Amino acid sequence: METLPRDLASAAGAPIIIGGGLAGLMTALALAARPVILLARMPLAEGAASAWAQGGVAAALGDDDRPSLHADDTLAAGDGLTDPAVARRIAAAAPDAIATLERLGVVFDRDTSGRLALGLEAAHARRRIVHAAGDGTGAAIMRALIAAVRATPSITVIEGLEARRLLVDDRGISGVLAAGPHSACLLSSRTVVLATGGLGGLFAHTTNPLGAIGQGIALAARAGATLTDMEFVQFHPTALDVGLDPMPLVSEAVRGEGAVLIDETGTRFMEGKGRAELEPRDVVSRAVAAHIGRGHKVFLDARSSLGADFAAHFPAITARCRAAGIDPARQAIPVRPAVHYHMGGVAVDAAGRSTVEGLWACGEVSATGLHGANRLASNSLLEAVVGAGCVAESISGMAAASLPAPRPTALPAAPDVTVLRTLVSDTLGVVRDRAGLQTAIAGLQPIAFTDDAAADPALVALAIATAALAREESRGGHWRCDFPHPSPAWACRQAQHLENNRIVCKRNPSHDHPVASHAHA
Numbered sequence: 001m002e003t004l005p006r007d008l009a010s011a012a013g014a015p016i017i018i019g020g021g022l023a024g025l026m027t028a029l030a031l032a033a034r035p036v037i038l039l040a041r042m043p044l045a046e047g048a049a050s051a052w053a054q055g056g057v058a059a060a061l062g063d064d065d066r067p068s069l070h071a072d073d074t075l076a077a078g079d080g081l082t083d084p085a086v087a088r089r090i091a092a093a094a095p096d097a098i099a100t101l102e103r104l105g106v107v108f109d110r111d112t113s114g115r116l117a118l119g120l121e122a123a124h125a126r127r128r129i130v131h132a133a134g135d136g137t138g139a140a141i142m143r144a145l146i147a148a149v150r151a152t153p154s155i156t157v158i159e160g161l162e163a164r165r166l167l168v169d170d171r172g173i174s175g176v177l178a179a180g181p182h183s184a185c186l187l188s189s190r191t192v193v194l195a196t197g198g199l200g201g202l203f204a205h206t207t208n209p210l211g212a213i214g215q216g217i218a219l220a221a222r223a224g225a226t227l228t229d230m231e232f233v234q235f236h237p238t239a240l241d242v243g244l245d246p247m248p249l250v251s252e253a254v255r256g257e258g259a260v261l262i263d264e265t266g267t268r269f270m271e272g273k274g275r276a277e278l279e280p281r282d283v284v285s286r287a288v289a290a291h292i293g294r295g296h297k298v299f300l301d302a303r304s305s306l307g308a309d310f311a312a313h314f315p316a317i318t319a320r321c322r323a324a325g326i327d328p329a330r331q332a333i334p335v336r337p338a339v340h341y342h343m344g345g346v347a348v349d350a351a352g353r354s355t356v357e358g359l360w361a362c363g364e365v366s367a368t369g370l371h372g373a374n375r376l377a378s379n380s381l382l383e384a385v386v387g388a389g390c391v392a393e394s395i396s397g398m399a400a401a402s403l404p405a406p407r408p409t410a411l412p413a414a415p416d417v418t419v420l421r422t423l424v425s426d427t428l429g430v431v432r433d434r435a436g437l438q439t440a441i442a443g444l445q446p447i448a449f450t451d452d453a454a455a456d457p458a459l460v461a462l463a464i465a466t467a468a469l470a471r472e473e474s475r476g477g478h479w480r481c482d483f484p485h486p487s488p489a490w491a492c493r494q495a496q497h498l499e500n501n502r503i504v505c506k507r508n509p510s511h512d513h514p515v516a517s518h519a520h521a
Helices: 006-011 022-030 067-077 084-103 137-150 215-222 252-256 281-293 307-313 315-323 379-396 421-427 434-448 455-470
Strands: 016-018 036-040 155-159 162-169 172-179 184-188 192-194 233-240 260-263 298-301 333-342 345-347 359-361 493-498 503-508
Touching: 016 022, 016 172, 022 036, 022 137, 022 379, 067 084, 084 379, 137 155, 137 379, 162 215, 172 192, 192 215, 215 345, 215 359, 215 455, 215 493, 233 252, 233 281, 233 315, 260 281, 281 298, 281 333, 307 315, 345 359, 359 379, 421 434, 421 455, 434 455, 455 493, 455 503
Parallel strands: 016 036, 016 192, 036 155, 192 359
Antiparallel strands: 162 172, 172 184, 233 333, 260 298, 298 333, 493 503
């Protein structure tokens, strides 16, 4: 058995949170009135996409702003599939989320008058992006929350263990089978929270940590949970294109400060197209991908808008550019689209509950209905904070359940996506078509239901491909060149579940949450 902290026995049966990013840390802190276990595959300071977030946290705090406007922008970006009630609820909770983070030690940037400094990002009608340490928001938040978790005795942090399977019996969740470098362990609990992040590592071009391969989605699906919105993958239009894997992000905020997209001839190819570079991410990503597809190189040019002030505004981006031999004050930055965020995931209700008794999810692994077909910039960190609070409140209201007797369980292989990344990128990219999606399904189906190390990532990619093939339209982060327009018949969400070694898709009425009604003790 894996060596675990000596005080783990005192936390036996406690809620188990899988994931050490923002959603996991916030859930643990919100539950800290009782013992709680936080299971992290990597040390807390490593491997979480939250620490890489540059843009900030969206919140209607300006004198000219209000939560209803924030909700309206969220709905517009979601391209018809965002749940209006969810958008209103989370936008209304945003100011309190900022205050909560400040109480936990996060120091946000302020202007000369001492008020929170508010930035602008694409598809926002107001300046409402709250930053910490300029473009280092995610890292600053994570440092504060990790310190808070480390200082909380009721939180048992287990680092270096990866969840391989969720255990389920006739009462629902019964525990987690986890493994480290040398051995495995079984943690019994009736309460599990998935906070495992996204799936960008499935793709060859991504801004996510390479360990973000959708493992939480695979865990949930194999435990019987419903998935939803799996086809909607957001590509960030401006990843630093210098041959690195993963690709460093060049934040949306750079365009918010006036940077423009040009090609090798100096032509601003998005000029005159709506809000140009400040169009929603899916629009900008397709424009950049199409321009590259026509043989051009694409650059983000901040020389006129920021010039010598670039480093003061964006120190982390400056450092990454300079490491690649680029001075953004004097040179245009080479960029291309890369997978950045997944709008879909484990279907949850307003309390973060999945369709499996005892299983909750929050953060990017969940699908709350907030993002719809296309996430609004800087709503992701916000959703993680608000969602964590909702999950903790739901769990805190539950009566203690008796623990199941441990049962022998086969340990799956450690997930390995290496053999899949090219196939996934070639078929599930910025632009899709029937032939490519059928190729993806043909390649993924034989792997997803085997004991192969690629089985779990293949299952997640198969869910994306299956949903994308079914959705015969283009909307938000899902774009099919053979169905290039949105269809009223598809103004709905898709739910998916596993059945007899296949993925079954089902349409849901517009804005009707796909989580089935079920009782919680």
